Amino acid sequence: MKEKGLYDEDEVELELNLKEEFKEKNFYKHGVVYLNEQVKNKNESVKSFADLGVKKRNIEYKITSGYGQDKAIFHEKDFEMQSQVALHTQEVTLAKIEPHIIKNVLAKSGFFTFANIKKYFPHVESVNEFISSKDYLAGLAINFTGLEEDLKNISNKQKLEALIKLLAQIESEIKGNTTEYKGTSEFKPFAIDEKFFDKVLKLNKNSERVNGQEEFLTDKKWYVFNANYGTSEEKKFVKMISTQMDKLSKEYEEIYLMRNELHVKIYNFKDGQAFAPDFILFMKQKDGQAVTYQIFIEPKGAHLKETDRWKEEFLQEIKERFKDKIIKFSSSRNYKITGVPFYNNEEENEFKEALYSSIT
Numbered sequence: 001m002k003e004k005g006l007y008d009e010d011e012v013e014l015e016l017n018l019k020e021e022f023k024e025k026n027f028y029k030h031g032v033v034y035l036n037e038q039v040k041n042k043n044e045s046v047k048s049f050a051d052l053g054v055k056k057r058n059i060e061y062k063i064t065s066g067y068g069q070d071k072a073i074f075h076e077k078d079f080e081m082q083s084q085v086a087l088h089t090q091e092v093t094l095a096k097i098e099p100h101i102i103k104n105v106l107a108k109s110g111f112f113t114f115a116n117i118k119k120y121f122p123h124v125e126s127v128n129e130f131i132s133s134k135d136y137l138a139g140l141a142i143n144f145t146g147l148e149e150d151l152k153n154i155s156n157k158q159k160l161e162a163l164i165k166l167l168a169q170i171e172s173e174i175k176g177n178t179t180e181y182k183g184t185s186e187f188k189p190f191a192i193d194e195k196f197f198d199k200v201l202k203l204n205k206n207s208e209r210v211n212g213q214e215e216f217l218t219d220k221k222w223y224v225f226n227a228n229y230g231t232s233e234e235k236k237f238v239k240m241i242s243t244q245m246d247k248l249s250k251e252y253e254e255i256y257l258m259r260n261e262l263h264v265k266i267y268n269f270k271d272g273q274a275f276a277p278d279f280i281l282f283m284k285q286k287d288g289q290a291v292t293y294q295i296f297i298e299p300k301g302a303h304l305k306e307t308d309r310w311k312e313e314f315l316q317e318i319k320e321r322f323k324d325k326i327i328k329f330s331s332s333r334n335y336k337i338t339g340v341p342f343y344n345n346e347e348e349n350e351f352k353e354a355l356y357s358s359i360t
Helices: 026-030 078-083 098-108 114-118 127-132 146-150 154-178 231-247 309-322 347-357
Strands: 012-016 032-035 036-038 058-062 087-095 141-146 181-183 186-190 199-204 252-260 278-286 291-297 327-330 332-339
Touching: 026 036, 032 332, 058 154, 058 347, 098 127, 098 154, 114 127, 141 146, 141 154, 141 278, 231 252, 231 347, 309 332
Parallel strands: 058 141, 291 332
Antiparallel strands: 012 199, 032 186, 036 181, 087 141, 252 278, 278 291, 327 332
């Protein structure tokens, strides 16, 4: 196999197994993990340009002056005369531009077909509405700049050219502000014993991940796998959580830290981008409503924090959306979903503060 290039001599296979003791727990057999889904973005909530982030700033269109066209405008004297004449700016709303001119530009664009308009703005019922509604084109304007005489007689050709420029800008903003997919706001329950299972990982034998912390984790009943084949930052996180167990155990039971080796994914609300948080921490309140907290956690080295900033923002958005929401799964179990900022060993105290604030 090595000769055929099917075997990498630097690759090792490592078993990531759920602890047998955990497999016998009721939490594993009957518990759930809440996840959202990736769906096609149908723009149901978009009812105006503003909803899609299309700015209502005016575009500029400079009219090439007709001054002296019936004179000798190319003469040096006339050129000097033109340069000394003050230019003026006149705002013209699209509501004042003849609809047939706008329709002509829409037809020429190739992008603004009615099918495409309907795709991005599903509540628009006709091209006429797209043109005449102030939520769409009629709410925009063009700043024409030129000599006073030119502004009194803006030609259809000039209007058409200005509209082409405006629609190109709108097209660019629409494409830049919309996505093909999104993550659903609703999180649904999935059986833990179907999502988390034994895996064989293939890693480079020289990787820091090969050290799985097995000896440290053997007697940690709250850690459900036999190993943590994570980065050095992820291993530091697990050790930090270990130091918090006495404190957490005073108020919570069924505390389980799940290592997520692509067992589950969640999807960014804005664009549906997939994200597999490195860990999910479950904890059930001993008193009160016996709420089980499900906390998404992502350790991240300082050199990667900025690159993956969107993930941290997503975790924060999860926290904000679900901060006042308790999900009733059954008569005896309620869930609360939340996220916390990235864990980084150099900012460990800040992370602990964020963790405890997320469960209060």
